[in-house]
Amino acid sequence: MSKPRTLFEKIWDAHVVHQEEGQPALLYVDLHLVHEVTSPQAFEGLRMTGRKVRRPDLTLATMDHNVPTTDRSLPIVDQISAKQMETLTRNCEEFGVTLFGLDDPRQGIVHVISPELGITQPGMTIVCGDSHTSTHGAFGSLAFGIGTSEVEHVLATQTLPQSTPKTMEIRIEGDGPLPTGVTSKDIILAIIGKIGTAGATGYVVEYTGAPIRALSMESRMTICNMSIEAGARAGMIAPDETTFNYLKGRPHAPQGAEWDEAVAYWRTLTTDEGATYDTTVVLNAADLAPQVTWGTNPGQVLPVTERVPNPDDYTDPTDRNTTHRALEYMGLEPGTPLEGLPLDRVFIGSCTNSRIEDLRLAAHLADGKQVASTLHAMVVPGSGAVKQQAEAEGLDKIFKAAGFEWREAGCSMCLGMNPDTLAPGERCASTSNRNFEGRQGKGGRTHLVSVPMAVAAAIEGKLVDIRQWDKENKGK
Amino acid sequence: MQPFVTLTGVAAPLDRANVDTDQIIPKQFLKRIERTGFGQFLFYDWRYEADGVTPNPDFELNAPAYEGATILVAGRNFGSGSSREHAPWALADYGFRCIITPSYADIFFNNCFQNGILPIILPEETVKQLIQKAQEQPGYELTIDLPAQTIRDEEGLSIHFDIDPFRKNRLVHGLDDIGTTLQHEAEITAFEQQRPKWSSRVQMPA
Numbered sequence: 001m002s003k004p005r006t007l008f009e010k011i012w013d014a015h016v017v018h019q020e021e022g023q024p025a026l027l028y029v030d031l032h033l034v035h036e037v038t039s040p041q042a043f044e045g046l047r048m049t050g051r052k053v054r055r056p057d058l059t060l061a062t063m064d065h066n067v068p069t070t071d072r073s074l075p076i077v078d079q080i081s082a083k084q085m086e087t088l089t090r091n092c093e094e095f096g097v098t099l100f101g102l103d104d105p106r107q108g109i110v111h112v113i114s115p116e117l118g119i120t121q122p123g124m125t126i127v128c129g130d131s132h133t134s135t136h137g138a139f140g141s142l143a144f145g146i147g148t149s150e151v152e153h154v155l156a157t158q159t160l161p162q163s164t165p166k167t168m169e170i171r172i173e174g175d176g177p178l179p180t181g182v183t184s185k186d187i188i189l190a191i192i193g194k195i196g197t198a199g200a201t202g203y204v205v206e207y208t209g210a211p212i213r214a215l216s217m218e219s220r221m222t223i224c225n226m227s228i229e230a231g232a233r234a235g236m237i238a239p240d241e242t243t244f245n246y247l248k249g250r251p252h253a254p255q256g257a258e259w260d261e262a263v264a265y266w267r268t269l270t271t272d273e274g275a276t277y278d279t280t281v282v283l284n285a286a287d288l289a290p291q292v293t294w295g296t297n298p299g300q301v302l303p304v305t306e307r308v309p310n311p312d313d314y315t316d317p318t319d320r321n322t323t324h325r326a327l328e329y330m331g332l333e334p335g336t337p338l339e340g341l342p343l344d345r346v347f348i349g350s351c352t353n354s355r356i357e358d359l360r361l362a363a364h365l366a367d368g369k370q371v372a373s374t375l376h377a378m379v380v381p382g383s384g385a386v387k388q389q390a391e392a393e394g395l396d397k398i399f400k401a402a403g404f405e406w407r408e409a410g411c412s413m414c415l416g417m418n419p420d421t422l423a424p425g426e427r428c429a430s431t432s433n434r435n436f437e438g439r440q441g442k443g444g445r446t447h448l449v450s451v452p453m454a455v456a457a458a459i460e461g462k463l464v465d466i467r468q469w470d471k472e473n474k475g476k
Numbered sequence: 477m478q479p480f481v482t483l484t485g486v487a488a489p490l491d492r493a494n495v496d497t498d499q500i501i502p503k504q505f506l507k508r509i510e511r512t513g514f515g516q517f518l519f520y521d522w523r524y525e526a527d528g529v530t531p532n533p534d535f536e537l538n539a540p541a542y543e544g545a546t547i548l549v550a551g552r553n554f555g556s557g558s559s560r561e562h563a564p565w566a567l568a569d570y571g572f573r574c575i576i577t578p579s580y581a582d583i584f585f586n587n588c589f590q591n592g593i594l595p596i597i598l599p600e601e602t603v604k605q606l607i608q609k610a611q612e613q614p615g616y617e618l619t620i621d622l623p624a625q626t627i628r629d630e631e632g633l634s635i636h637f638d639i640d641p642f643r644k645n646r647l648v649h650g651l652d653d654i655g656t657t658l659q660h661e662a663e664i665t666a667f668e669q670q671r672p673k674w675s676s677r678v679q680m681p682a
Binding site: 017018022023024026028030031037038040041044049051054055056057058059060065066078080081083084087098119121123124129130131133145146147148149150152153156157158159161163197198201202231233252254258259261262265297318319321322325415416417424434436437438439442443 | 491492493494496498499502503504506507508509510511521526551552553556557558559560561564579580581582583586587590591600640641642653654656657658660663664667668671672673674675677678679
């Protein structure tokens with residue numbers, strides 16, 4: 001019998017085109033996603049060397065990072081952004097790449113649209129010039145972010161030289177569903193808090209355990225999305241009935257006999273009994289609480305019931321310095337309770353938390369409530385399709401009635417490349433993935449939270465414990 | 477790609493951990509469609525006052541002694557965050573050809589090799605000593621010898637560093653990855669012929 005293998009090893013082995021001793025493996029890429037920010041120099045490289053896109057049929061482009069989330073019928077104010085988007089349009093025409101542009105109803109954040117169209121499938125290798133490509137690992141694919149030189153490499157060859165990463169199992173123990181008020185966002189934030197932002201550097205992570213299996217595809221994507229925030233090369237979850245049910249009938253999913261053939265293969269994509277990981281990290285679901293970041297990287301995170309830490313609590317001088325700098329930037333005093341921190345903005349969106357399930361949950365909590373008068377709150381759907389679905393369900397009306405702004409699809413204030421940014425000193429509860437200095441706008445202060453935590457924060461004008469808030473608001 | 481063999485230059489200290497790519501080059505500068513000209517925006521939010529023009533006198537690299545530095549010595553987990561290759565483009569355009577830290581984020585590390593930048597990994601204590609030297613003796617120079625895998629200074633310091641032999645060879649010879657891969661064209665084609673036809677279909681079935 002062959003040696004037991006992990007999910008990662010099975011996918012890796014199935015994609016090695018060429019391997020030589022002491023050299024990286026040449027891996028075949030099943031799907032290459034492209035967006036406007038990290039591709040122009042790659043296409044230019046092809047032009048300069050007279051190369052073509054080898055497999056336009058395995059390449060999909062959209063615009064997300066730069067796009068305005070306001071009225072799409074108006075011209076784009078930022079001329080440099082407009083030029084970058086025009087460049088993508090021109091490149092896709094010249095090289096024959098499918099593009100879902102601004103006027104296409106399928107446009108949206110690249111990591112939202114590919115899964116919802118059924119293009120992302122189990123067992124695939126997927127790359128994109130974007131670190132949050134790890135999102136697609138939720139389907140049991142090997143998906144990772146690459147730089148622009150590698151984008152050019154994949155465009156030209158449909159392959160990528162890769163040295164073999166190590167494997168890490170992150171096992172969430174528990175009997176099933178998560179404690180009340182705890183979401184998959186809290187799982188991944190707690191993981192990063194435990195292992196740090198470099199804790200998984202050099203590893204591909206597989207998330208396992210009953211609480212993971214109980215999660216929807218949207219929630220699984222939230223976890224895999226932020227794998228990169230722990231430094232991981234990729235994050236993955238083995239496919240199961242939840243995965244197959246999600247994919248069945250989606251526009252680009254296999255159909256008929258091909259569907260049966262595909263599912264039969266996908267069912268083999270689990271880690272074998274007896275296969276080993278290079279390392280294992282264990283968290284218990286019962287111990288999890290809603291999380292809030294207090295600092296300037298996603299590893300600087302605590303349960304909402306905790307207080308802002310003191311730099312003097314750290315023995316390592318680097319940690320002490322880092323904490324000191326973070327508190328200075330965030331305008332926080334050690335010992336301040338996280339609960340009750342007053343906010344200026346709330347952002348619900350990003351490739352982490354902008355899918356239909358996120359918006360349904362947000363609307364459910366916001367229904368009949370009012371956003372605090374001291375605060376500005378915004379909901380940005382992840383894709384045109386999510387927006388359309390939300391509007392069909394009347395979610396937009398709930399948001400607008402509650403005082404949230406309802407926008408067009410895009411990355412928006414997750415990174416503020418478009419006009420959606422924080423002003424210096426503004427404090428924001430955000431469902432996005434990075435709280436780096438200046439990420440949402442120079443001088444802006446970001447607290448990463450789950451969708452329910454963001455909604456409650458918007459309504460109260462400050463950070464609150466969703467578990468308490470939910471109890472108090474039942475039936476109101 | 478420009479080969480990297482030896483380099484003698486001023487070492488600039490950046491005594492911070494987790495320097496993320498949003499700090500190396502903030503998002504508003506990712507809109508350019510060229511590979512060049514990013515150096516002026518390197519560490520933009522740290523380097524300039526709020527007006528975006530006046531150099532911030534408190535930022536380490538603004539000290540005159542580090543002008544023209546080609547080696548950056550920094551804290552652990554350097555280059556975390558986004559995949560933006562604009563980060564190594566900005567570092568290279570500013571003049572850095574070598575970075576020395578205890579650890580890097582994966583994608584940034586890969587991106588350096590694509591741009592003729594040598595990212596050296598050394599134990600945290602050694603990096604701290606180099607940072608201290610660069611701080612205490614402004615203008616402190618190091619010589620990097622990639623074939624010999626050594627870092628030396630004029631005071632007799634000699635440190636060995638490890639590097640993957642494959643990556644080293646590519647850097648020393650300035651090799652183009654795509655050219656190498658295309659030598660395996662026949663294998664790529666053979667691989668494509670055995671892929672299931674239902675796998676990844678970007679274009680809608682007719």
